[in-house]
Amino acid sequence: MENKRRDFLRTIVANDLEAGKYEEVVTRFPPEPNGFPHIGHAKSISINFGIAKEFGGRCNLRMDDTNPTTEDTQYVEAIKDAVKWLGFEWDGDVKFTSDYFDKLYRYAIQLIKMGKAYVDSLSEEEMREYRGTVTQPGKRSKYAQRSIEENLELFEKMKNGEFKDGEHVLRAKIDMSAANMKMRDPLLYRIRHAHHFRAGGKWAIYPMYDFAHPLSDYIEGITHSICTLEFENNREIYDWLLDTLDLKPPRPYQHEFARLNINYTVMSKRKLLELVEGGYVNGWDDPRLPTIAGLRRRGYTPESILNFCEQIGVAKANSVVDVAQLEFAIRDDLNTKVPRVMCVQEPLKVTITNYEGSEEIEAPYYPSDVAKEGSRKVPFGKTIYIERSDFEENPPKGYYRLTPTQPVRLKHAYIIQYEEAIRDEEGNIVEIKAKYFPNSKSGNDTSGIKVKSAIQWVEAQNAKRVELRLYDRLFKNEAPQGIEDLNPNSLKVVQNALVEPAVVEERPNERFQFERIGYFYADPIDYNEEHPVFNKIVALKDSWAKKTKPKQPQPKPQPKKVQQIDGEVTPMTKEQEELFVRYTQEHKLGNEVANTLARDEKLSKFYEEALSVSENRSTIANFVTNEVARELKNKAINELRYTPKEIAELAVLVDDETISTKIAKDVFEQMSKSGENPKAIVESRGLMQISDPNVIEPIIEEIIANNPQNVQKFKEGNKKLLGFFIGQTLKATGGKANPKIVNELVAKKLQS
Secondary structure, three states: OOHHHOOHHHHHHHHHHHOOOOOOOEEEEOOOOOOOOEHHHHHHHHHHHHHHHHOOOEEEEEEOOOOOOOOOHHHHHHHHHHHHHOOOOOOOOOEEHHHHHHHHHHHHHHHHHOOOEEEEOOOHHHHHHHOOOOOOOOOOOHHHHOOHHHHHHHHHHHHOOOOOOOOOEEEEOOOOOOOOHHHOOOEEEEEOOOOEOOOEOOOOEEEOHHHHHHHHHHHHOOOEEEEEHHHHHHHHHHHHHHHHOOOOOOOOEEEEEOOOEEOOOOOOHHHHHHHHHOOOOOOOOOOOOOEHHHHHHHOOOHHHHHHHHHHHOOOOOOOEEOHHHHHHHHHHHHOOOOOEEOEEOOEEEEEEOOOOOEEEEEEEOOOOOOOOOOEEEEEEEOEEEEEHHHEOOOOOOOOOOEEOOEOEEEOOOOEEEEEEEEEOOOOOEEEEEEEEOHHHOOOOOOOOOOOOOEEOEEEOOOOEEEEEEEEOOOEOOOOOOOHHHEOOOOEEEEEEEEEOOHHHHOOOOOEEEEOOOEEEEEOOOOOOOOOOEEEEEEEOOOOHHHHOOOOOOOOOOOOOOOOOEOOEOOOOOHHHHHHHHHHHHHOOOOHHHHHHHHHOHHHHHHHHHHHOOOOOHHHHHHHHHHHHHHHHOOOOHHHOOOOHHHHHHHHHHHHOOOOOHHHHHHHHHHHHHHOOOHHHHHHHOOOOOEOOHHHHHHHHHHHHHHOHHHHHHHHOOOOOHHHHHHHHHHHHOOOOEOHHHHHHHHHHHHHO
């Protein structure tokens, strides 16, 4: 394999083989079958299967089916289908973690007998309290003193279903003062009385991911366990289990890479499930979803998705990829593959007054590629249809299509010139009368008439009526939080579009470029001869940039006004005015935030209660008027999973720079879902901001050493490159580095 193609994962694999660590590379793709796989899984599939293939090894497909309440065979089939469609083959049969439940149980027994695991009976709340904090060690449960015999007896009773859910758990006995909080006696098994789609009702206990994953890898002979970065802190448990059980080598090792994040997209299975079950989309294969099934139905090709995964590369730090890059990948793939044909979305009738009879015009499918064969006969006659937008009675400057004074070419055919517009009773133009120039036929034009554009058209008698589904981005915001950010215009259906007959009668391809409109795909489910349906895959160029141009800054709201309703402005009450004045003058809040709080009694009460815990006024107010207010649109106060006290605690974490504002939004999302305390979330997920210069400095030094040309340009006067080095540092730390400290250290290092 060529070195220039080696990312850091492939370098690890190559080095392991060269050192004789393994005789053969064995990887695995281990999804949980609780939803349809999405574009992020496609990246993982391409890495795991790709590495195995490139190094002459094998890749297993293993379903991580350890949670019977969320898993289903339909998801198993969707995952298998996605892997096959992307062009990969797994080794042997599909594997399931449930295949190893008996072996995993025996490994758990072995740990108990070694004194390395115990049955704990603390409540969930007590367990969280005993865990300690990042700066304070935890306290081991009193139940850790149980004898080996008692633990074995209790664990067997757990297996036999003699206890209720949550009554007991099995925990590893490691170190309650470990710096990595995941090592503070992690859970290995929990009781779950639920029917398993493969194991049925045999088991009343199910292994946790951190227990099942490394041991399943070992059982299968995996060499390189490749995971995304969120499992980085889990690696220590992975190694502890394999080392403690003293399993016969060779053993697997875990390596992490950055997961795929795309703007204007959600990747969370929970959020995708909410969209599907809430009816916001039409199933898991809705073409607006980032699921592989959705992309496939929309018309994306396997090659385009794999090319996209290759282009974005394999990184060590999380980042967000522009969705335009994915759209570029499908355009680039289809550009040389698909035939060009003509379609009219909004037909306007044109009668050519001086044309009689009919003819068929030979038109190439690939006009820009003379080496590529393929053509069709396009009927031409007295009556045709053009796109309504291709005629303007009063054209703006720079309009080059048909006007009363400007002729235009019909693609592959003749030049026509306007004569008259026919209107209905309401004055709308319903027909254009035009004349054509017989000696202007495309390819044999002797008319001498100069035109500035060619437009698509279809002949009225032979045109085929089709349905077009015009898909746009599902979310209107670059970083969508949920259904409140849905784009209401993500799907537009055109019922009566017209295409030239070859598109339906000859079907030279399932995908087409409808000239001047975009790339389209015959819907694999709804298409039929009586009612042809085409999905828009992607536009010919990225038009979203125009839609998302920043608006001109709006003037700040005046103190005594609120948003307009039906053209009227509602004045504040006296009590609201008093609150507004207090919030702006005493609390130093901005006009917009103060206005929102003063006018909403629920929000102001929530804000005041939070202030009784902490004086972080500005930060608390921002959380209340944004995150809390958004939730209260659909919920009552008593339905919230968090309290004003916990919002205040979250604000403290931001203001004392324990976490960044960006991370705080993720913490809030988890709070609203689970009701967990913000400190506990930050600690358990390792989200603390890095503010220690001794940790950040070596990272900056490495980045500077790897970019000598940019350092030189900076020293020569290109001060904009300061942002480059700051961005690279934040990226390398997964966004956890304190931006203020990074700014200071980068500037200092570059000037030294």
